[in-house]
Amino acid sequence: xxxxxxxxxxxxxxxxxxxxxxxxxxxxxxxxxxxxxxxxxxxxxxxxxxxxxxxxxxxxxxxxxxxxxxxxxxxxxxxxxxxxxxxxxxxxxxxxxxxxxxxxxxxxxxxxxxxxxxxxxxxxxxxxxxxxxxxxxxxxxxxxxxxxxxxxxxxxxxxxxxxxxxxxxxxxxxxxxxxxxxxxxxxxxxxxxxxxxxxxxxxxxxxxxxxxxxxxxxxxxxxxxxxxxxxxxxxxxxxxxxxxxxxxxxxxxxxxxxxxxxxxxxxxxxxxxxxxxxxxxxxxxxxxxxxxxxxxxxxxxxxxxxxxxxxxxxxxxxxxxxxxxxxxxxxxxxxxxxxxxxxxxxxxxxxxxxxxxxxxxxxxxxxxxxxxxxxxxxxxxxxxxxxxxxxxxxxxxxxxxxxxxxxxxxxxxxxxxxxxxxxxxxxxxxxxxxxxxxxxxxxxxxxxxxxxxxxxxxxxxxxxxxxxxxxxxxxxxxxxxxxxxxxxxxxxxxxxxxxxxxxxxxxxxxxxxxxxxxxxxxxxxxxxxxxxxxxxxxxxxxxxxxxxxxxxxxxxxxxxxxxxxxxxxxxxxxxxxxxxxxxxxxxxxxxxxxxxxxxxxxxxxxxxxxxxxxxxxxxxxxxxxxxxxxxxxxxxxxxxxxxxxxxxxxx
Numbered sequence: 058x059x060x061x062x063x064x065x066x067x068x069x070x071x072x073x074x075x076x077x078x079x080x081x082x083x084x085x086x087x088x089x090x091x092x093x094x095x096x097x098x099x100x101x102x103x104x105x106x107x108x109x110x111x112x113x114x115x116x117x118x119x120x121x122x123x124x125x126x127x128x129x130x131x132x133x134x135x136x137x138x139x140x141x142x143x144x145x146x147x148x149x150x151x152x153x154x155x156x157x158x159x160x161x162x163x164x165x166x167x168x169x170x171x172x173x174x175x176x177x178x179x180x181x182x183x184x185x186x187x188x189x190x191x192x193x194x195x196x197x198x199x200x201x202x203x204x205x206x207x208x209x210x211x212x213x214x215x216x217x218x219x220x221x222x223x224x225x226x227x228x229x230x231x232x233x234x235x236x237x238x239x240x241x242x243x244x245x246x247x248x249x250x251x252x253x254x255x256x257x258x259x260x261x262x263x264x265x266x267x268x269x270x271x272x273x274x275x276x277x278x279x280x281x282x283x284x285x286x287x288x289x290x291x292x293x294x295x296x297x298x299x300x301x302x303x304x305x306x307x308x309x310x311x312x313x314x315x316x317x318x319x320x321x322x323x324x325x326x327x328x329x330x331x332x333x334x335x336x337x338x339x340x341x342x343x344x345x346x347x348x349x350x351x352x353x354x355x356x357x358x359x360x361x362x363x364x365x366x367x368x369x370x371x372x373x374x375x376x377x378x379x380x381x382x383x384x385x386x387x388x389x390x391x392x393x394x395x396x397x398x399x400x401x402x403x404x405x406x407x408x409x410x411x412x413x414x415x416x417x418x419x420x421x422x423x424x425x426x427x428x429x430x431x432x433x434x435x436x437x438x439x440x441x442x443x444x445x446x447x448x449x450x451x452x453x454x455x456x457x458x459x460x461x462x463x464x465x466x467x468x469x470x471x472x473x474x475x476x477x478x479x480x481x482x483x484x485x486x487x488x489x490x491x492x493x494x495x496x497x498x499x500x501x502x503x504x505x506x507x508x509x510x511x512x513x514x515x516x517x518x519x520x521x522x523x524x525x526x527x528x529x530x531x532x533x534x535x536x537x538x539x540x541x542x543x544x545x546x547x548x549x550x551x552x553x554x555x556x557x558x559x560x561x562x563x564x565x566x567x568x569x570x571x572x573x574x575x576x577x578x579x580x581x582x583x584x585x586x587x588x589x590x591x592x593x594x595x596x597x598x599x600x601x602x603x604x605x606x607x608x609x610x611x612x613x614x615x616x617x618x619x620x621x622x623x624x625x626x627x628x629x630x631x632x633x634x635x636x637x638x639x640x641x642x643x644x645x646x647x648x649x650x651x652x653x654x655x656x657x658x659x660x661x662x663x664x665x666x667x668x669x670x671x672x673x674x675x676x677x678x679x680x681x682x683x684x685x686x687x688x689x690x691x692x693x694x695x696x697x698x699x700x701x702x703x704x705x706x707x708x
Contacts (some may be wrong), residue, residue, distance in 0.1 A: 077620055077627065079153075082599045083439050085629035089184075090595035092653060101653040104546075106593060108194050109173025110491065113484075115194075116166035117562075123157035124558065126150040128551055131515075135548035137536040145530035148215040149234070154207050155218030156238070161201045163476045167341035170483055171280045173491065176433045177257060177586035177593060178274050179266025179473055179608075180602045182634035183650045185258040188693065189251050192657035197549055200241050207237040210317035214238035217530065219331070227305045236305060236672055239298040244668050246291050253284035261639050262468065265585065266626065267604040267615075268642040274584050274607075275358060276366050279344025282372040286333045287338075289376065294330035297323055309505025321386060328379035328703045331354035336375045338472060340368065342479035346432050349486050350414050351431040352582045354421030356610050360413040367406035384452050385406040385459040393452050400450035403678050404443065411440065422462040426580075429503030431482035434509045442467060445520070460530075463523025469516045481508070481561055488568060489575030493591045496568040504560035511554025518543040518550075572661070584610035588619055601626040601635055604642065660689040 083284065092098050106157045129150055142150065172190060176183055179485040184190045192673025197327070207213045213233040216225035225235045260281045264273070300311040301323070309317035312323055351358045358364065382390065423429065444469040449455050458464060489495055522543040527534065535539060578587040587610050589597055602609065603618035603626065610616065618626075626635065627642060634648040 072189070073622070075621065077600055077622055078396060079599055079620075082627060082629055086363045086594075086599060088170065089630075089632040091402060096338070097655070098573040098653060099657045101191075102657045103183070103191045103653050103657075105172050105176055105184045105187065105190060105437050105593065106491075106536050107108070108190050108526055109169050109171075111194055112165055112169025112172055112197070115201070116169055116200055116591050117565040119161040121163060122205060122631065123154050124555070126154035126157070127193075128555065130154065131548040132438075132550045133532060134534075136289075137541055139533060141186070143531065144532045145215065146157025148210075149208055149213040149534075149677050152214045152217050152234075152238075153204065154218075156204065156214065156242075157201075158472070159198075159218055159338070160189065160242060160468060161204070163338040163480075164249060165197050165285075165648040166480055166557055167280070167338070167345075168249075168256075168481075169478070169641045170276075170345065170487070171341065172252075173585055175277065175280070175489065176263070176597055177490075177589060178277055178600065179260065179263060180268060180585045180604060181259070181539065182597045182601070185263055188654055188657050189255055192661055193248040193251040193255070193652075195658050195661035196251070196664065199661055200245035200668075201250065203244070203665070203668060204237055204241045205235060219327060219699055220323075220439050222320050223302065223306075223314075223333060225301065226312060233672055239302040239305075240668050240671060243295055243298050243467075244664065246295050247664070249287055250291055255282050257288075259671050262636050263634065263648070264384050264637050265602050265604045266635060266637055266642060266644045268637070270640055270642075271362075272607045272609075272642070273407040274367075275347035275361070275364055276341070276344035276584075279340045279347070282368040283337050283340045285371050286337050286375060289440050290330045290333040290337065292590055293326045297326035297330075300326075321383070325399065328382045329376070332379040332382065335468075335471065336371050339594050340371065342435075342476045343407075345479040345483040345486075346414065346435060347410070348582075348584065349428050349432045349482055350417050351421075351608075352580050353424045353426060354492070355424070356417060356421035357583065357611075358413065359416035360409070361418065363409050364413050365607045367409040367511050371403060371406045374399060374406070378403055381450060382546070384455045390452075397450050399449065400558050402652075404447055404450075407443065411436065424452055425431055426494065427498060428482045428486035428507060430502065430505045431485065431508075434505060434512075435474060435478035435482065438470055438478060438509075438512060442470030442474055446471060452615060457524060461523035462519045462527045462529060465529055466516050466519035466523060467520070467647050473516065478508075478588035484561075484565060486580070487586075489579045490586055490591050492569045492572070493575050494568050494570075494572030495575045495579065496564055496572060500560060500567070504564060507553055507557030507560060509557075511550050511552075511557050514548075515554050517549050518546045520549075526560045533545075548558065548606075578610065581610075585609050588696070599627070600629075613624050654693075660686055660693065662681050663687075670687065674695055 092102060092104060129142060130147065133139050133147060140681075172184070204214070214220070214237055216230055216235055216238070220235065220238055220470075223229060224652060225238075260273070261278055298310070301310040302312065304311055310318045312318045312320055314320060347358055349366065367508050375443045377399040378391065381400045384393055384397075427434070445463070449458075449464075449467065485496055485501055519564060521524075521539045525539045525543075527538070527540045527544075575591045577589065577591050580587070585604075586593075588602060600619050600620070600622040602615055603622075606612040625647070628634065628647050631647070631653065632650050634650055636645045636648045637643055638645060661680045663686030664682075667679045667686065670676070670679035670682060
């Protein structure tokens with residue numbers, strides 16, 4: 058579908074609905090949705106846009122810390138026999154780099170996009186559970202601070218982001234580091250699960266009238282698929298971390314072979330989460346690309362039904378491939394063949410999306426603005442990573458390169474290329490909507506050139522050093538093994554990559570302060586977020602739109618609905634938004650939207666006290682924190698008293 062040449066409505070068809078007086082409507086909506094500028098509001102806000110921005114900023118902060126960790130690691134490995142870090146420091150930085158990138162940056166950053174954009178793309182006024190949304194952010198923030206604080210005081214986790222036993226049991230790793238890891242991830246899992254449930258319910262019940270399932274944006278589908286994977290993938294990780302904590306603190310023997318435990322139990326539980334987590338990270342990033350490519354190709358996304366089916370297929374098949382991380386552990390060969398087949402099969406859905414993007418560009422008229430440049434850079438890097446991923450599905454090849462730097466090269470191509478490039482593309486793409494300001498195009502182009510070049514220089518040489526036998530997880534190596542030049546090139550690439558990332562950061566900060574004002578729809582995009590002001594009002598839409606196509610902003614009837622509506626879509630006298638049926642998006646009723654509250658923040662503080670006290674074995678303090686959390690939760694869930702008038706309306 059090709060977008061119209063003009064965004065404004067011309068010659069709109071007559072409608073039975075009255076024309077809306079937007080000025081009057083805004084005056085009526087503002088008292089119900091506006092937030093006071095106060096310290097209390099800072100901690101009590103439930104506005105999905107503020108929470109989304111906080112996720113983005115906080116995850117970016119953890120990304121910077123993880124990047125500094127990586128820079129120190131590459132400085133250590135730049136030359137043979139370097140002594141920039143001690144082995145103990147190297148292990149801690151190595152562990153926190155991986156843990157932060159996987160758990161504290163990639164998923165929370167993409168959830169930040171989801172928090173900000175979900176209601177806007179769906180044509181609603183907030184998430185299904187605004188207070189749960191706020192609670193999830195505070196838990197994420199506190200979990201990240203706990204984990205990085207342990208590193209700052211020299212007692213960080215040191216067993217790798219995968220924390221393999223028995224090396225992470227107390228005899229081999231004394232101290233608090235691995236306790237921080239296990240409890241920190243359990244704490245963080247509460248946030249991720251809460252966010253996933255919120256996304257699922259919002260997508261199913263809080264769509265604009267008329268937005269049937271075949272009109273839902275691909276980004277929404279991608280995050281819904283991710284959310285379902287989170288709900289099923291996190292329990293194995295939570296069980297693994299709980300068992301590890303019990304082994305370390307209370308003398309149980311779940312992973313102690315001498316007492317009947319099993320070390321492979323950890324790997325099964327961890328990778329039953331860990332491989333779906335690759336798609337938990339990548340799938341929303343693919344959704345970002347599916348939002349950007351149609352806009353800058355000036356046509357609708359090709360093969361939309363196949364893309365949605367590929368998201369669903371990936372969400373299912375992802376749970377059947379975890380053992381390809383364990384091909385070298387001595388499991389029966391017959392069982393390995395099934396996981397090898399599944400690992401090959403899961404490449405097909407990703408391939409469908411790649412060919413759909415290529416078809417969209419081929420059939421459209423491509424504009425290479427900065428967001429599109431990063432999307433194309435993602436395509437190249439992700440496909441290169443996919444090639445080596447297919448190689449790992451072959452048992453014989455995997456057993457030759459397992460635990461070598463070839464593996465490190467592969468997953469950095471997939472995760473850095475598959476997540477960071479789309480994330481930066483999304484930041485440039487939605488910056489005008491989030492801030493009301495435009496970025497500087499030339500600065501963005503230089504940032505892309507440096508980032509793309511730095512990525513290839515940093516990670517491609519790792520393939521070669523891995524094939525030459527360089528193992529993972531080493532803090533030093535002797536000269537003369539053929540690894541010297543490739544490590545030096547990789548470490549030099551970090552300088553180029555870091556310069557590109559600094560230029561991205563500087564360009565975005567400059568745009569937020571001094572960028573030229575942005576139009577409501579600077580890209581002439583096809584989804585509903587471009588129907589709102591830049592940045593959006595507290596209530597998002599003065600009139601909740603009525604959707605007629607997959608590309609509502611390229612459809613005259615949908616745009617006309619933003620100016621003509623009855624009470625069911627303006628809801629001007631209350632803080633409410635419509636709910637719709639799950640399949641066809643038919644109007645059901647108006648749903649009251651929760652107001653700001655301190656309870657999510659207090660509940661998160663109570664759980665933080667429990668976690669910190671458990672780490673320090675201050676059990677009475679943990680009991681106090683648990684009591685505060687339980688009391689706050691009870692008050693949160695206790696049904697409010699309703700007036701006789703409200704009870705009558707409800708009945």
